[in-house]
Amino acid sequence: MELEIHDLIKWFEITNERIQQHKDYLTGLDQPIGDGDHGINMARGYQEAVTKLSQAEYQEPSEVLRDASMALLSKVGGASGPLYGTAFLKMSLAVKGLETINAASLVNGLSAALLGIKQRGKAEAGEKTLVDVWGPVVDYISSEESNLRAEDLTSQARMAMERTKEMMATKGRASYFKEKSIGHIDPGSASSYYVFASLAEVWKEKT
Amino acid sequence: MELEIHDLIKWFEITNERIQQHKDYLTGLDQPIGDGDHGINMARGYQEAVTKLSQAEYQEPSEVLRDASMALLSKVGGASGPLYGTAFLKMSLAVKGLETINAASLVNGLSAALLGIKQRGKAEAGEKTLVDVWGPVVDYISSEESNLRAEDLTSQARMAMERTKEMMATKGRASYFKEKSIGHIDPGSASSYYVFASLAEVWKEKT
Amino acid sequence: MKKIINDPNQVVQDMVDGLIAANPDSLKQVPNTFVVARADAPVAGKVALVSGGGSGHEPAHAGYIGKGMLDAAVCGEVFTSPTPDQVLEGIKAVDSGNGVLLVIKNYTGDVLNFEMAAELAEAEGIQVEKVIVNDDVAVEDSSFTTGRRGIAGTVFVHKIAGAKADSGAKLEAVKAVANKVVTNVRSMGIALTPCTVPAAGKPSFTLEDHEMEIGMGIHGEPGIDRTSIASADEIATTLTEKVLEDFDFSGEVAVLVNGLGATPEMELYIMNKKLHEILSERGIKIYRTYVGEYMTSLEMAGCSVSLLKLDDELKELLDAESTAPAFRS
């Protein structure tokens, strides 16, 4: 089972739909422990990304990821912009030259993305950040490889997102709230959940 | 009938009592058509004047008037400070050398004071200022001279004050309120009424 | 009332102390007064400039003390003119024998107290002249009334007369150029919120959440009109047009976009954008633009626009050196 150029474009389109749909929810999550702009930032950035993808011609998947990365980098802003931007840039480099992306190269790509997020943000697991969704999801995908099941991918991502609720933030704006950050889902982890739920949806249609 | 040094001191003491007593009333008058400080200004200044007068030794009435003038000048502030200060300064010069002040020299003194107020403030009758009490009162006193009656002095001053209610201010802060200044008694005219009502009280005790 | 103060009746005292503490090399306080003067005053051979008025308009006027601007500022109580004895002390502290020019904002209280001080100074043999600034076009100009108020345009008088004095000019010449500025400057402002005099404890007037007052004075004096709050472009247009109607500014001008206290610099620059558009549409050339807080009204939100018509003399003096903290050039 292989992801082609149009599948990757689809991935960003579906993610964008979900983010636009849950824009206010994401912003709401960012209010008690942040500055209340995560939904606005992500909606702005993903809109730009899908517009860009719809206009260009691509030779291989890595180009789609690079363009999406650049769009997110220049439009999301805040902390999450460079993080998502870095993630897809690293993923793009990891799959460079491939005509399609199979399970193995998906693992490569997402592992590179996770590494990129960690290097950029200097956050480790448990600091109530993107890492707390990307980490567990990448672990899961790696363990499954080709027998990856869409439903499980979605539920793994959701569970990871929900676990951030109990964490105390030590990175990002939420860290200024110290103990008070506990009891709230991390906004960036929520947006990451939509990213993987959308990937699962694309994956499912292929299987 | 002659006013002596202690009578003049008494004049300022009684005026002070009335001003302290009606401080809030005077300030209230200054709120709708001014900056709401006339009572505060006058109370501060007259308190200083009587304190000063109680501490010094005087050879003649003009010295009392000069000291009172200086106290008002340095403590009242605003527009009314220089005006009252000038009034008593001019009056002091007009009666310089006299051991006591008779009706004729009172007329001289107060006429000089009125002239001082007009020169300093460049206001004429009918502009809703001090002039609209000092002017009519000086006219009245001049016309009566030695048969001046205390009750009439008081009522003349009160009527003059009340006539300012119908005037439109063209001088002082109240002039910014244009037509809206009509219908309010002029604060400075009210304090001037207390000045002359107090003078009448002193005068009465002598007759 | 939310203020960072101690005793509300001591704010001027405390402010002057803090001001002197911040500028020990350039400023001094005249003992037992609220007069702040150049540390090196009197400056030999120079005509001295003294201004002042009620406090609460900072940086006016003490912020304009320095080489090329004021020699002394007399700080009255908040929004209350200083008394003649205080002004006299200021005059005496800076007169070098070449005379003193008093720059007075046109409010009856200021005018009368400064005039008396001038007479007292002359009685002591000091040569004193005065100029009265009345740039607020929100008040109609009439010789039969108190007339126009002095607002932000006063800063141009400080700058240009100060430069003239610094050039070694005689008192008459300094007074003349000061009056030339007064003749050529016009201003008008709007207020979005009132302000609170510390000793009073509550605002002196109120504005509804949607309201602004056009032409309001820097002590909250009534303006021309109270409307619902307009856009920056509309406000800039209203103020600029009122100012342009009042005087022929064709030629070259200096622009001052002044914040009243609480209005962020961002908003002043947004105003300035439109202001430049309007003036260039009219073919009026802008020689210099000043944007910031020059003549405030405590924490009032709002702004004023001032235009000064320039000729070569005024340009040169406007650009001359000034070491005053609030107007460096």
Next chain:
Amino acid sequence: MKKIINDPNQVVQDMVDGLIAANPDSLKQVPNTFVVARADAPVAGKVALVSGGGSGHEPAHAGYIGKGMLDAAVCGEVFTSPTPDQVLEGIKAVDSGNGVLLVIKNYTGDVLNFEMAAELAEAEGIQVEKVIVNDDVAVEDSSFTTGRRGIAGTVFVHKIAGAKADSGAKLEAVKAVANKVVTNVRSMGIALTPCTVPAAGKPSFTLEDHEMEIGMGIHGEPGIDRTSIASADEIATTLTEKVLEDFDFSGEVAVLVNGLGATPEMELYIMNKKLHEILSERGIKIYRTYVGEYMTSLEMAGCSVSLLKLDDELKELLDAESTAPAFRS
């Protein structure tokens, strides 16, 4: 929301236009960006300084552009870090081949976006170094967390690193003295009122009429404590003691009493009075005092206190010439 603006989503655009209009000779806008740069940039033979961050902190950072301070400021949306592409344009606009130092306030968003820009610039062969300012002692200092925020102390980095660059020093040396400032500067503030981001339309938090927040950040980040409003002397004492506890300032210092936006200069000087008393009691010598609005938070009422420990090198650079409108020296 009472603001003098047009479209709330256009405020940065409008502000930058108004800023350039006001300073046509000294500033230029990099086309299609919100990057403001010295008109004469790149300055041959000089290391360039670039700072920036979210807008709403005016005069930070564009007001610090000038000879002896910044070469460019990158203006993000209100309270939002600019993106890497914008920062990259700023870097490219000012690099003269001698390299660029990025002065970054320590917020995750700013750090990440500026870091990415640095990498992109290096990819284009530009030499880039960065310094991260974290002077806010209200946040505990930890290498395991995001750590302390950068607030008003940043202005000292601009001034001193800018002077070093102006002296012809190499990039490494400029970076070194910038880090020396970061090591020696501490700040803390209080807020009396919230502020409103134009696009949001309502305050991001609330404070009761009697409340103030101690240690609040310049975007309204939570502080240490929320208490009922204290006197200026108490506030000055609280802030100064927190700052002094954190670092040994014995010797000579520069003091910055910074207004957050709505607080009148009068109140800042009242604070400064007490500050000087406290420091002299402790035998700490004050070399220079700066009082005014240097790093604001829109129309927030409140202030911050910054102390910078000085040695001969820092003194000399602090006093060196600067033509930046918001920090003339």
